[in-house]
Amino acid sequence: MRRRDSARAGEARSGWLFVSPVVIVLGLFLVAPIVIAFWVSVSDWNGRGSPLSSSVNFVGGQNYQQLLTEDTLTRSDFATSLRNNFYYVLLVVPIQTVLALALALLLNQRRLKGLSFFRTAYYFPSVTSSVAIASVFLFLFAGGGSVNALLAIFGIDGPQWFADPRGVLHMALGAVGIGSGAQGPGPEFMTSHDFLGLTWWDWVAGPSVAMLTIIALVIWVSAGGYMLLFLAGLQNISSDVYEAASIDGATHWRTMRSITVPLLRPTLFTVLTLGLIGTWQVFDQVYVMSKGNPGKTTLTPAFLSYDQSINNGEWGTGTAMSFVLFGIIIAFTAVQSRILRDKDADGRGFLGRVRGVQLATQQSSTSTTGPTT
Amino acid sequence: MSADIAHQGPVAAPRPHGTRTAVLKALGYSALTVFALLYLFPFVIQVGTSFKTDPDATANPLNPIPSDFTTAAYQQLFQQDFALWTMNSVIVALFVTAGRVFFDSLAGYALARLRYRGRGAVTLAIVATMAVPGVVLLIPKFLIIKQLGIYDAYTGMIIPLVADAAGVFIMKNFFESVPVSLEEAAKLDGAGVFRTFWSVVLPVARPALITITIIAFQSSWNELPHFLVSRASPETSTLTTGVAGLLTGALGSGNRYPLKLAAAVLMTIPVAVMFFVFQKRIISGSLEGAVKE
Numbered sequence: 001m002r003r004r005d006s007a008r009a010g011e012a013r014s015g016w017l018f019v020s021p022v023v024i025v026l027g028l029f030l031v032a033p034i035v036i037a038f039w040v041s042v043s044d045w046n047g048r049g050s051p052l053s054s055s056v057n058f059v060g061g062q063n064y065q066q067l068l069t070e071d072t073l074t075r076s077d078f079a080t081s082l083r084n085n086f087y088y089v090l091l092v093v094p095i096q097t098v099l100a101l102a103l104a105l106l107l108n109q110r111r112l113k114g115l116s117f118f119r120t121a122y123y124f125p126s127v128t129s130s131v132a133i134a135s136v137f138l139f140l141f142a143g144g145g146s147v148n149a150l151l152a153i154f155g156i157d158g159p160q161w162f163a164d165p166r167g168v169l170h171m172a173l174g175a176v177g178i179g180s181g182a183q184g185p186g187p188e189f190m191t192s193h194d195f196l197g198l199t200w201w202d203w204v205a206g207p208s209v210a211m212l213t214i215i216a217l218v219i220w221v222s223a224g225g226y227m228l229l230f231l232a233g234l235q236n237i238s239s240d241v242y243e244a245a246s247i248d249g250a251t252h253w254r255t256m257r258s259i260t261v262p263l264l265r266p267t268l269f270t271v272l273t274l275g276l277i278g279t280w281q282v283f284d285q286v287y288v289m290s291k292g293n294p295g296k297t298t299l300t301p302a303f304l305s306y307d308q309s310i311n312n313g314e315w316g317t318g319t320a321m322s323f324v325l326f327g328i329i330i331a332f333t334a335v336q337s338r339i340l341r342d343k344d345a346d347g348r349g350f351l352g353r354v355r356g357v358q359l360a361t362q363q364s365s366t367s368t369t370g371p372t373t
Numbered sequence: 374m375s376a377d378i379a380h381q382g383p384v385a386a387p388r389p390h391g392t393r394t395a396v397l398k399a400l401g402y403s404a405l406t407v408f409a410l411l412y413l414f415p416f417v418i419q420v421g422t423s424f425k426t427d428p429d430a431t432a433n434p435l436n437p438i439p440s441d442f443t444t445a446a447y448q449q450l451f452q453q454d455f456a457l458w459t460m461n462s463v464i465v466a467l468f469v470t471a472g473r474v475f476f477d478s479l480a481g482y483a484l485a486r487l488r489y490r491g492r493g494a495v496t497l498a499i500v501a502t503m504a505v506p507g508v509v510l511l512i513p514k515f516l517i518i519k520q521l522g523i524y525d526a527y528t529g530m531i532i533p534l535v536a537d538a539a540g541v542f543i544m545k546n547f548f549e550s551v552p553v554s555l556e557e558a559a560k561l562d563g564a565g566v567f568r569t570f571w572s573v574v575l576p577v578a579r580p581a582l583i584t585i586t587i588i589a590f591q592s593s594w595n596e597l598p599h600f601l602v603s604r605a606s607p608e609t610s611t612l613t614t615g616v617a618g619l620l621t622g623a624l625g626s627g628n629r630y631p632l633k634l635a636a637a638v639l640m641t642i643p644v645a646v647m648f649f650v651f652q653k654r655i656i657s658g659s660l661e662g663a664v665k666e
Binding site for chain 1: 598602
């Protein structure tokens with residue numbers, strides 16, 4: 001009896017000992033930073049000394065107020081970054097999802113052989129460094145780069161991609177007679193009203209030509225990763241279901257609409273959730289390729305928050321931006337899960353979602369990492 | 374599928390099905406090939422242009438074959454701090470990988486097998502950390518690294534990366550799939566918990582350990598934002614921060630595309646080699662790590 005008790009105690013001790021390195025590292029570099037950053041966002045710390053020293057004062061919501069209500073450059077920059085990122089999300093999430101699904105469906109055709117080569121090709125960009133990929137795209141989309149050389153073959157005079165701040169919606173609106181294009185002023189009723197220090201006209205600018213190149217890059221890279229999720233989802237669909245459908249005489253298209261897509265719903269949900277969370281955090285590409293230029297049209301909240309804190313020393317508003325961004329991500333995923341109500345994910349709310357995602361992916365993986373392989 | 378139907382179909386009319394299948398097949402392959410070109414051509418241009426001269430690169434941006442082949446770009450790279458950046462990247466990636474493999478498997482084992490009070494709470498807490506968007510933590514991480522006095526040093530670059538929640542769960546899932554009988558035999562022989570873990574459980578866990586190793590190496594090798602907030606001096610620059618500087622900074626005259634693309638080629642090689650060697654495992658592993666992105 002005693003021996004068993006001490007074994008129990010030993011197991012408990014080891015249990016805590018075994019998890020402690022991970023708990024300490026995650027606590028120190030994930031949990032503690034949030035607490036300190038939250039304190040900084042409600043303090044007047046100016047970057048000198050420790051933010052925890054007694055000379056730093058609590059200022060309440062002043063930084064948030066300044067960021068969201070005061071008529072400052074910081075506010076209009078933040079609004080600009082939100083606008084840019086919004087258009088970025090609006091384009092990247094649907095296109096990368098559709099492209100990933102298309103690639104997965106192409107790779108899931110049982111009658112084709114040699115598919116692993118294609119799978120490798122599509123997935124390869126996902127494992128390479130964002131800096132290396134950015135370097136390639138900087139060359140491809142340069143003024144005299146490959147893309148413009150390709151366009152020239154068809155007689156099209158390509159734009160100076162990275163130097164072009166024109167908003168594509170402004171250009172489109174100008175073409176139908178609203179406003180005077182991307183360069184000129186907008187219609188009076190839209191320039192005389194503003195929200196967060198940005199006129200209505202500026203809000204509807206659309207992504208700039210420069211932003212389009214970043215959008216193209218990200219879609220190109222991330223579609224391969226999401227393609228794998230869709231492939232795993234497709235392979236989980238039992239072939240019995242397809243056999244039953246073909247016995248019933250269902251056409252290819254009908255099978256796809258009534259079987260494949262509905263059964264892929266959980267995967268679709270995962271891809272959209274990860275896509276939304278990821279796209280609101282775009283940082284690497286902006287840092288490497290544009291630093292928010294030209295004309296602040298590639299500025300994103302993640303980059304602005306970094307720039308504002310590290311380079312401008314505006315720590316209070318910089319950290320406040322991080323928390324507003326955090327709020328936006330939670331709000332967007334909540335709205336999305338409301339719309340695309342997912343019956344398969346267990347648990348509710350943001351945490352439940354993430355947990356559902358985790359459970360979904362671990363099911364597909366244990367079979368491949370199991371001891372039998 | 375329709376091939377099967379064609380075989381089972383009425384003998385009188387096999388032809389329409391046969392041609393239809395062939396057409397669909399051809400369509401399938403052409404679509405796959407178009408996408409493959411779209412995915413591979415940028416890399417072909419990247420490698421080709423890195424062996425060009427500056428004027429050749431700008432004059433023929435669509436032609437990947439250099440008109441006069443030169444390794445000048447690569448030689449120039451090593452006149453920069455490229456060797457130093459590589460060394461820093463190697464050091465950081467090796468330590469991060471070793472740390473993650475060890476700590477993630479320890480924690481995964483504790484969460485899967487050991488019975489103790491608070492295990493459920495710890496599991497939930499680790500899941501919760503996966504829900505925090507990484508970029509939001511950039512400035513906060515900078516603050517804590519400064520506060521701890523490990524800024525601009527290997528310690529500050531490595532320690533924050535040595536544990537990751539996704540890796541813990543990959544290990545936990547694996548250990549849950551291993552039969553308990555092995556460990557029970559070891560316990561009866563009087564082996565301690567760590568001994569059992571180290572010499573009985575870990576050797577069986579090889580497949581999962583390889584998965585973790587690959588993910589850890591690849592993600593620390595490619596990491597950019599963490600090294601922007603955990604260090605500042607040129608001596609601690611890694612490949613990602615160094616090459617990013619190369620791309621944005623004005624480096625003398627001209628665009629110097631061959632130089633930039635050569636840097637991109639070299640920094641891609643280690644992960645590319647690993648990718649082709651462990652392809653199957655990377656593809657299954659990336660599905661597990663997907664939550665982190």
